[in-house]
Amino acid sequence: MKRFFGMSLTLALLVGFLVLLSAGFYWAAAGLGWGFNALSISFGWNPPGTVSTAAVSYGAAVGNLLTLMMVVLMISGSMLTVAERKWSALLQNRIGANRITVGGNPLGGIPYLLADALKMLTKEAAAPDVRNRLLFELAPVLAFAPVFCLFAIVPVGPAVDLGNFFGVAAAGKSVSLQVAQIDAGLLYLFAIASLSVYGTSLAGWASNNKLALLGGVRAASQMISYEVSMGVSLVGTMMAYRTLRLEEMVVAQGAPVLGGFPALGLLLQPIGFLIFFTSGFAETKRAPFDLPEGESEIVGYFIEYSGMKFGMMFLAEFLEIAVFAGVITAIFLGGWHPLVFEETLRQNLQPIWFAAVCGGAFLVKMILLMWLQLVIRWLLPRFRYDQVQKLCWKILLPASLVNVFVTGAAILIDPSLQLLAWIGLGTIIVIGVLVGASGRQAAATDGHAAHGAAHAGGH
Amino acid sequence: MAYQLDNRPLDLRERFYFPEVIRGIGTLAGHFLRNLFFSRDANPDILARPRGLGYSDNVTLQYPEEKAPYPPGYRGLHRLVPREDGSPRCVACYMCATACPAQCIYIEAAEVPGDPIEKYPAKFVIDELRCVVCGFCVEACPKDAIRMDTGEHAPPSLERVHQLLDEKALLRGPAVSYLSDPWLRRPAPSIPAEALAAMTASARPYPDASDEYAQTPGFSVKALAAEARERAERAGTP
Numbered sequence A: 001m002k003r004f005f006g007m008s009l010t011l012a013l014l015v016g017f018l019v020l021l022s023a024g025f026y027w028a029a030a031g032l033g034w035g036f037n038a039l040s041i042s043f044g045w046n047p048p049g050t051v052s053t054a055a056v057s058y059g060a061a062v063g064n065l066l067t068l069m070m071v072v073l074m075i076s077g078s079m080l081t082v083a084e085r086k087w088s089a090l091l092q093n094r095i096g097a098n099r100i101t102v103g104g105n106p107l108g109g110i111p112y113l114l115a116d117a118l119k120m121l122t123k124e125a126a127a128p129d130v131r132n133r134l135l136f137e138l139a140p141v142l143a144f145a146p147v148f149c150l151f152a153i154v155p156v157g158p159a160v161d162l163g164n165f166f167g168v169a170a171a172g173k174s175v176s177l178q179v180a181q182i183d184a185g186l187l188y189l190f191a192i193a194s195l196s197v198y199g200t201s202l203a204g205w206a207s208n209n210k211l212a213l214l215g216g217v218r219a220a221s222q223m224i225s226y227e228v229s230m231g232v233s234l235v236g237t238m239m240a241y242r243t244l245r246l247e248e249m250v251v252a253q254g255a256p257v258l259g260g261f262p263a264l265g266l267l268l269q270p271i272g273f274l275i276f277f278t279s280g281f282a283e284t285k286r287a288p289f290d291l292p293e294g295e296s297e298i299v300g301y302f303i304e305y306s307g308m309k310f311g312m313m314f315l316a317e318f319l320e321i322a323v324f325a326g327v328i329t330a331i332f333l334g335g336w337h338p339l340v341f342e343e344t345l346r347q348n349l350q351p352i353w354f355a356a357v358c359g360g361a362f363l364v365k366m367i368l369l370m371w372l373q374l375v376i377r378w379l380l381p382r383f384r385y386d387q388v389q390k391l392c393w394k395i396l397l398p399a400s401l402v403n404v405f406v407t408g409a410a411i412l413i414d415p416s417l418q419l420l421a422w423i424g425l426g427t428i429i430v431i432g433v434l435v436g437a438s439g440r441q442a443a444a445t446d447g448h449a450a451h452g453a454a455h456a457g458g459h
Numbered sequence B: 001m002a003y004q005l006d007n008r009p010l011d012l013r014e015r016f017y018f019p020e021v022i023r024g025i026g027t028l029a030g031h032f033l034r035n036l037f038f039s040r041d042a043n044p045d046i047l048a049r050p051r052g053l054g055y056s057d058n059v060t061l062q063y064p065e066e067k068a069p070y071p072p073g074y075r076g077l078h079r080l081v082p083r084e085d086g087s088p089r090c091v092a093c094y095m096c097a098t099a100c101p102a103q104c105i106y107i108e109a110a111e112v113p114g115d116p117i118e119k120y121p122a123k124f125v126i127d128e129l130r131c132v133v134c135g136f137c138v139e140a141c142p143k144d145a146i147r148m149d150t151g152e153h154a155p156p157s158l159e160r161v162h163q164l165l166d167e168k169a170l171l172r173g174p175a176v177s178y179l180s181d182p183w184l185r186r187p188a189p190s191i192p193a194e195a196l197a198a199m200t201a202s203a204r205p206y207p208d209a210s211d212e213y214a215q216t217p218g219f220s221v222k223a224l225a226a227e228a229r230e231r232a233e234r235a236g237t238p
């Protein structure tokens, strides 16, 4: 019981901390935006007393770069290395890493972070003589950097008018927790995500090692295959929200549909969600899609890497989890919308604090999704290679194409998204029935009926 | 607990794959939440830990701090059983050394001063590294003088010589006396008269099974047997 109350308190404090953290992020972004504005005035680029949109958004972008990418992404990436141990332990009825203690308290395994970093940094970097030097050194960076860049378009918090921060009239100038608001949006996402294949396949090639090469080839073919279904699975969402920009998608998800229920991507596009989740999971190259790594068969594309170079590849994988969680949150889970008491909060809180609550809600959803990915990673054994390719080309790709057509037809018939929401609701119910139908004998007959229904729902 | 595997081909619902994956997530999430919110029961008898809602599913034993009791009959580190007066029961008959298949017992016999008949081991060394833990020495001993009921396994050491246990290291644990012991029946000159009377009073007619392991501190065969019986009863009654 003591642990129950302690844990509940910890979780509540964590949520509160996340809200405070995003409030801090807002202040950082606004402060830097204001500072850049002042700077531009002092340089004489702008007349005194004005607020320039360019300067503010530039400053806010720098602030977000520091807070979101350095703090949120790096911390969640490195905390995931600890979570991988502790959460897997909790899933498997174990205790997990608890031997490094601070004052007798293992602190949930967090001190292992330091031990890991120390180990990685001080380890000998033994590189094979026959490597391709340039590509070998470049590969960890190529694996790491694209993942990092991806987070730039993830909208963590809503836009807040700059006037709220400094009490000056700055109409229309706003800051939000998003590094880059670009028109390309999702296209940027696909473009950068496909770049990360270079890191892994070049690592495999440059190591001049048969096993690494196998891993690299596997990584390349797997990631290129899943790119296709990943892209097609999001077409439905783009059509439903009529935009490529993630921040606009998030705003659109707040609109009520089906009697006040927000038009979440999950509701409108359950099949798209499943396909995107699966494909994205394959992109992160973790179990059950960890064939490029496959430590029990080929050790993987990083077999020749040691020390921090290996650490970079390792960390890149965890960063991918965090980024992927952020992207899914933005596209399918309503982004920064708190979803509960949203109107009450909006009316009773100051705009800054409402935005901070929204940012906190985003981070909570992101953490939940990272948790879900780790659960799946510990749930499923590795696929066979032909199964991986079959899943992509024979199941996910056709399903996502059907999804595109069904979504398009539904939007054509009813542009208010009501029909699409009903179809989505139907699909969710069918999936729920399929999940709930237990008992192997009974399931066979139920399965036939549900099978047809699922197809009608755009399966 | 063995599981009956049912190797039927997948039915249609299972071939959808997703429903079963989602169910699996549910199962794992249940474990996760239970282990997150409820603390671990440290009972070393893992099967007796409470289960169900409100309890953690954790089965870990934090080894160096918590130890599971060894099962009854566990052959631990040897000990030379002492008499009540602290001297070994061993009469240096070499039976154990002869029976030992690993030939790891070394005995040097000496005569008890002032006694025309009795011998004692002046040296009694067991090389625990060569010992194959077969227990033949215990079986061979006619005097119940060597036992493996300490419930300890060979401790780690940095040097081989530390695994050579001599008579000083071996002589420990609770004392035992039997009415048939020759030094009691034929008053031995090496034992003072009042000590002899006390030993005779505490002596038992013969060794029995319950006596075998029960006297090692922290290692109770009776408690284990009672627990096992209780568990069997619980499992038997639906």
Ligand code: SF4
Residues within 6 Å of the ligand: B096, B099, B100, B101, B102, B103, B104, B105, B126, B130, B131, B132, B133, B134, B135, B136, B137, B138
């Ligand atoms: S247990 Fe077996 S091997 Fe070890 S000392 Fe006794 S007889 Fe020899």
Ligand code: SF4
Residues within 6 Å of the ligand: B089, B090, B091, B092, B093, B094, B095, B096, B097, B107, B140, B141, B142, B143, B144, B145, B146
């Ligand atoms: S321990 Fe037993 S068998 Fe071995 S020498 Fe002593 S009395 Fe004989």
